[in-house]
Amino acid sequence: MPRPRRGLWLAIATTEPARQGRPRRPAGPGIDPPELLPLVIDPWRRPQREYQQQQHPENGGSRKRQPGIGGRKRRTNSSRGSGLDPGNGGGGRGTAGGGHAGTAGSRHSTAVGHHLQLQRLLSRCQSAAELHGLLLTRLHDVSALDVAFAWHLAASRDFFQGAPAAHEAGEASAAVQLHALLVQLAEERLGSMGPVALSTTAWGCAASQLPCQPLLERIAQQAERQLYRFRPRELCALLWAGALANPGDLRLLKLCSRLLEGGMSLELFSPHDLSVLIWCCGKAQYGTPELLEATTAECLAQVDAFDAPSAARLLHGYAMLQHRPPRLLGPLTRRCVSIMGEFGAHDLSLAVSSLGKLLCDPDLQFLLSAASRAAALVPSARPEHLTNIIWGFARLGHSPASGRFTLKLCAHVGSQLAEYGGELVGAVLWALAKLQYSPSALFLDRVLAYMTAEMTNLSPATLATSMWSFGILAAGSTRVSKEYGVRFRTFAQQALVHLGEPSRVGSLSVHDMPSVLIALATLQVRPADHLAKRLADGCCQVVDALPGEGLSRLAWAVATLQLRDQPQLVQAIVEAPAACKLLPQGIAQLVWSLAALECCPTELLKALSTALVGTPIPLHGLDPIQPADKARIVWAFAQLGLHDRQLMNRLLGTLKARDVGKLGPTGVAAMLWGCAKLQHHPGPVLDLLAKYVGSNLERFSRVQLLQLGWALTRLGYQDAAVLGTIAARVQAGPQQPASPAEPAGLA
Numbered sequence: 001m002p003r004p005r006r007g008l009w010l011a012i013a014t015t016e017p018a019r020q021g022r023p024r025r026p027a028g029p030g031i032d033p034p035e036l037l038p039l040v041i042d043p044w045r046r047p048q049r050e051y052q053q054q055q056h057p058e059n060g061g062s063r064k065r066q067p068g069i070g071g072r073k074r075r076t077n078s079s080r081g082s083g084l085d086p087g088n089g090g091g092g093r094g095t096a097g098g099g100h101a102g103t104a105g106s107r108h109s110t111a112v113g114h115h116l117q118l119q120r121l122l123s124r125c126q127s128a129a130e131l132h133g134l135l136l137t138r139l140h141d142v143s144a145l146d147v148a149f150a151w152h153l154a155a156s157r158d159f160f161q162g163a164p165a166a167h168e169a170g171e172a173s174a175a176v177q178l179h180a181l182l183v184q185l186a187e188e189r190l191g192s193m194g195p196v197a198l199s200t201t202a203w204g205c206a207a208s209q210l211p212c213q214p215l216l217e218r219i220a221q222q223a224e225r226q227l228y229r230f231r232p233r234e235l236c237a238l239l240w241a242g243a244l245a246n247p248g249d250l251r252l253l254k255l256c257s258r259l260l261e262g263g264m265s266l267e268l269f270s271p272h273d274l275s276v277l278i279w280c281c282g283k284a285q286y287g288t289p290e291l292l293e294a295t296t297a298e299c300l301a302q303v304d305a306f307d308a309p310s311a312a313r314l315l316h317g318y319a320m321l322q323h324r325p326p327r328l329l330g331p332l333t334r335r336c337v338s339i340m341g342e343f344g345a346h347d348l349s350l351a352v353s354s355l356g357k358l359l360c361d362p363d364l365q366f367l368l369s370a371a372s373r374a375a376a377l378v379p380s381a382r383p384e385h386l387t388n389i390i391w392g393f394a395r396l397g398h399s400p401a402s403g404r405f406t407l408k409l410c411a412h413v414g415s416q417l418a419e420y421g422g423e424l425v426g427a428v429l430w431a432l433a434k435l436q437y438s439p440s441a442l443f444l445d446r447v448l449a450y451m452t453a454e455m456t457n458l459s460p461a462t463l464a465t466s467m468w469s470f471g472i473l474a475a476g477s478t479r480v481s482k483e484y485g486v487r488f489r490t491f492a493q494q495a496l497v498h499l500g501e502p503s504r505v506g507s508l509s510v511h512d513m514p515s516v517l518i519a520l521a522t523l524q525v526r527p528a529d530h531l532a533k534r535l536a537d538g539c540c541q542v543v544d545a546l547p548g549e550g551l552s553r554l555a556w557a558v559a560t561l562q563l564r565d566q567p568q569l570v571q572a573i574v575e576a577p578a579a580c581k582l583l584p585q586g587i588a589q590l591v592w593s594l595a596a597l598e599c600c601p602t603e604l605l606k607a608l609s610t611a612l613v614g615t616p617i618p619l620h621g622l623d624p625i626q627p628a629d630k631a632r633i634v635w636a637f638a639q640l641g642l643h644d645r646q647l648m649n650r651l652l653g654t655l656k657a658r659d660v661g662k663l664g665p666t667g668v669a670a671m672l673w674g675c676a677k678l679q680h681h682p683g684p685v686l687d688l689l690a691k692y693v694g695s696n697l698e699r700f701s702r703v704q705l706l707q708l709g710w711a712l713t714r715l716g717y718q719d720a721a722v723l724g725t726i727a728a729r730v731q732a733g734p735q736q737p738a739s740p741a742e743p744a745g746l747a
Contacts, residue, residue, distance in 0.1 A: 118138060118141060118142070118146055119146060119149050121134060121138075122134060122135075122146070122149060122150055122153055123153065125153065126157075127159065127174070128154065128159040128160070128173075128174040128175040128177075128178040129174035129178075131150065131153065131154060131159060131178055132174060132177055132178040132181055135150060135178075135181055135182075135185070136181070139185075142185060142189075143189065143192075144189040144190075144192045144193045144194075144197045145196070145197050147182065147185045147186050147189055147197070147201065148193070148196065148197035148198075148200040148201045148204075149200075150182060150185075151182055151186070151200060151201050151203070151204025151205070152200050152203070152204055154178060154179075154182065154204060154208070155203065155204045155207035155208060159175055159178060160175050160178075160179060160207070160208040160209065160210065161175070162175060163175035163176050163179060163208065163209070163210055164209045164210055167210055167211070176210070179208055179210050179212070182204070183205075183212050183215050186201050186205075186215055186219075187215060187218065190218055190219065190222055191222070193219075193222060194226070194229070195223075195226065195229050195230040195231065195234045195235075196234055198219055198222060198223050198234075198238060199223075199230070199234040199235070199237040199238040199241070200237070201215075201219060202216060202219045202220075202223075202237070202238050202241035202242065203237050203238075203240065203241045205219075205241060205245065206240070206241035206242075206244040206245045207241075212245075213245065213246060216241070216242065216245050216246060217246075217249075219238075220242060220249065220251060220252055223238055223252065224251065224252070224255060227252075227255050227256070227259065228259070231268070232268050232269045232270065232273040233270070233272075233273055235256060235273075236269075236272075236273045236276040236277055236280070237276075238252065239252055239253060239256060239276065239277065239280040240276050240279070240280055242280070243279070243280040243283040243284050244283070247283050247284045247285070248284070249284075250284055250286050253280060253281065253284055253286050254286070256277075257288055257290075257291045260291060260294060266294055266295065266297075266298040267298065269298065270302075270305075271299070271302050271305050271306040271307065271310045271311075271314075272307075272309075272310050274295055274298060274299050274302070274310075274314065275306075275309075275310040275311070275313040275314040275317065276313065277295060277317075278295055278299075278313075278314050278317035278318060278321075279313050279314070279316060279317035279320075280317075281317060281321060282316065282317035282318065282319070282320030282321045283317075283320060285320070285321070287321055287323065292321075292323060292325070296325040296327065296328050299314065299325075299328055299332070300327060300328050300331060303328070303331045303332055303335050304335060306332070306335055306339075307339065307342065308336075308339055308342040308343045308344070308347045308348075309347050311332060311335060311336050311339075311347075311351065312343070312346075312347040312348070312350035312351040312354070313350065314332070315332070315350065315351050315354035315355060315358075316350045316351075316353075316354045318354065318358065319353075319354035319355075319357040319358050322357075322358070324358050324360055329360055329362065330363065333355075333362045333363050333366040334363060334365075334366070336351060336366060336369075336370075337363070337365050337366050337369050340369045340370065340372075340373050341373070343370075343373055344377075345377045345380075345381030345382060345385035345386070345389075346382075346385055348370060348373055348374060348377065348385070348389060349384075349385040349386070349388035349389050349392070350388070351370070352370055352374075352388070352389050352392035352393060352396075353388040353389070353391055353392035353395075354392070355392060355396060356391065356392035356393070356394070356395030356396050357392075357395065359395065359396075360396075361396075362396070367393075367396070367398045367400070370389075370400070371393070371398075371400035371401065371405045372405075374386070374389045374400060374405045375400075375404055375405040375408055378405065378408040378409055378412050379412070383413075383416065383419055383420040383421075383424050384424060386409055386412070387420070387424045387427050387428055387431075389405075390405075390406070390409055390428060390431040390432075391427055391430070391431050393431070393435070394430070394431035394432075394434040394435050395434075397434075397435075399435045399437060406432075406435070406437055409428070410432075410439045410440065410443045411443075413425065413428055413443070413447070414442060414443045414446045414447065417446060417447070417450045422450075422451060422454045422457060422458045422462055423458075423459065423462050425447060425450065425451065426451075426458070426462040426465045426466045426469070427465070429447065429465065429466055429469035429470070429473075430465050430468070430469050432469065432473070433468070433469040433470075433472035433473050433476075434472075436472075436476045438473065438476065438477040438479065438480055439473075441483065444473075444480070444484055448470075448484070448487060448488075448491060451466055451491070452491060452494065455494060455495065455498055456498065459507075460499055460507050460508035460509070460512065461508070461509060461512050463495045463498065463499060464499075464508065464512040464513075464515050464516045464519065465512075465515065466491070466495070467491070467492045467495055467515075467516060467519035467520065467523065468515045468516070468518060468519035468522075469519075470484075470488040470491060470492070470519070470523065471488065471492075471518070471519040471520075471521075471522030471523045472522065473488075474488050474522065474523065475522050485523075488523055489523045489524065489525050492519065492520060492523045492525045493525055496520075496525065496527055496528070496531060499516070499531065500527075500528055500530070500531045508534075508538070510538035510539070510541045510542050511542055513535045513538035513539050513542070514539050514542065514543075514546065514550060514553075514554045514557075516535055517535055517539065517554060517557040517558065517561065518553050518554065518556075518557045520557070520561060521556065521557035521558075521560035521561050522557075524560070526561050526562075527561075529565075532561075532563060532565075532566065533566065536558075536563060536566035536568065536569040537568075539554060539569055539572070540568055540569055540572045543569075543572045543573060543576050544572075544576055544577060546576065546578060547578060548578045548581055548582045548583065548586045549586060550578075551573060551576050551578045551579060551582070551586070551590070552582060552585075552586035552587075552589040552590045552593075553589070554573065555573050555589065555590050555593035555594070556589050556592070556593050558570060558573070558593065558597065559592070559593035559594075559596035559597050560596075562596075562597075564597060564598075570594075570597055570599055573590075574594075574599070574601045574604055579604060580604070580607050580608075580611075582608070582611075583624075584612065584615060584624055584625040584626070584629055585626065585629055587608050587611065587612060587629075587633070588625075588628075588629035588630075588632040588633050588636075589632070590608070591605065591608060591632070591633055591636040591637070592632040592633075592635065592636045594636065594640070595635070595636035595637075595639040595640050596639075598640075600640045600641075600642070602642075605637075605640070605642060609637075609644045609646075609647045612625065612633070612647055612650060612651070613646050613647055613650050615650070617654055623654050625650075625651065625654075626662075627655065627659040627660070627662045627663050627667065628662065628663060628664075628667055630651045630652075630655065630671070631663055631666075631667035631668075631670045631671045631674075632670070633647075633651060634648070634651060634652075634670065634671050634674035634675065635670040635671070635673065635674045637674065637678070638673065638674035638675075638677035638678050639674075639677075641677075641678075643678045643679075643680060645680070648675075648678070648680045648682075652675075652682045652683065652685050653683075655685050655688070657688055660688050660689060660691075660692045661692070663692075664699075665696065665699045665700045665701075665704060666704070668689050668692055668693060668708075669700065669704040669707050669708055669711075671689065672689055672693075672707070672708060672711040672712065672715070673707045673708075673710075673711050675711065675715060676710065676711035676712075676714040676715050679714075681715060681716070682715070686715060686717060690712060690717055690719060690722055693708055693712075693722060693726070694719075694721070694722045694725065697725060697726065697729055702729075702730060705726050705729055705730050706730060708726055709723065709726045709727060709730065712726075
């Protein structure tokens, strides 16, 4: 940074990467407290007019610049009037009273000197106690700009560090005393503050993280009266402070929106200003369509000027608003790719997690470059940033294999479990399960032991997430299921004991209860009756808000756990809006669950059947209804005794020889049993299914062979060799059960 010219050091909020060796302070989700760069402002521009207004409020600070002030001093003739101070009798050049104007200009120059000298003294303070003592000794010399400078100094140098905890404990630490003094000084000089002083003081109040709501409200009222004088950077700093300290107060945002709609040019806003503006709208959950459209258009025009912090903050603002600007996301992510090397851990975590919240589809090049950048940041990045990155990738459905990020992250988490803590470890587990990534045995051993030891300290939401993650990891990998299935079930049983405690059962959010039931069903652990009722009642409250996939999974969990004594939950699932909007896979899971629960909602099943029949058959490629789903649907309708000829023809008519092998023993047995139960001859498919049975008899269990023999006989199958072999194997005794990797629950 070049050596600054002499002038007033005034605080304008901006952001830059965190300095080495010192972690950033938390300041609300999505934006760290901006690192403030003190900008050198020409003392004869607006800040000087503010200073003149403080010293001479009677003339509104309308003094003109004098040749002898602000640069090299030159002698003036006291007999020549300068016309600077009409209130003191100056009437223009060569008029009587000019001597007074010259004297006033000399006094004003002295005041500016004192002002600069005080700021130099303030800037030398290295602690809250030192700054507090200096302000007390110069109490009557402190101007409004000096107060703003002191706020900026205290916040940017971490003088308020530890003050929130001390304030809550009732301790009168030096930081708390300094904050109280600055609040007092700001309130006393608020009437003479201009835009720079107001925005800087507001920023300092918000960054202190101490209660000063009355002062911020008065600053907002003062700013409303002169908002048209604010430059974009000052306006955004003021909005940022208001959004951080009091997100519910929309006055300034609404005024800003009216200013922009009334003609204030967005071209004056830099990418930093635009990102802060959108972030403030997201934090306050406020944004008119006109404002969002105008800011999006300006962001698109300046997209090549965005740096990493501004791009990340802009994405986070849109994520908080749940607003996806389709025209902007593509160019913005391409801009992120070109500057990916500038992204720190915090900015990258914001960008990736925000895109994950928006559930958008970024360019593949962005995903690859972001994964490579994340892999390079693994050893030094903070745990919460790494967790947000893997969480964002999981939401986007992209496995970040580039740069071996997932592998490095698992190794880092396994070696730093105490640093991550139970909440972040649970979030990492969720992401790995969502990505269907099978971690190493060392990682699972360490994480399972740590989460078991910390179980009493984990929140109910984390316990629910961990159970769900372990269940998905076991279901997605035969190796994990064999090696860790019993240990995962033991963890779930212990977690249920903690969740069932009276002090904790009420603290489990209803939004987490469907995940708990799904996790228990996956691990085959049935909850106690009182806890099952609590979980069922909670699921009933949120079932209408579940997406299609979540609804079908919940129905599967209820059927797997055989919660027949919770009819209110089954009825809520049947009546849920998403039940009629399911994809074929979800329909198969739902109808199988209803059949397993012996629940037959005729109207819903007719609607689902119509949807399946109407599923188009592609001329080329795979049928949208997968073979395993066809087997589940046939079995479910047969179990319920519903024969829909059109549905059966749609399911069986498209079944090819290559599809029979995908069914496996369980699927083949279920399909043949269902056709026989409904007395629906499958046509040519019967020979395909029987041929598979004859070639794979050793893979069927004894129960399945009994079902096959009965079904083939009832369907009129005439191959005596196949039927005789089945009968012989049944008489020989029990066989090996079906493979765990094959579809289960159909027999």
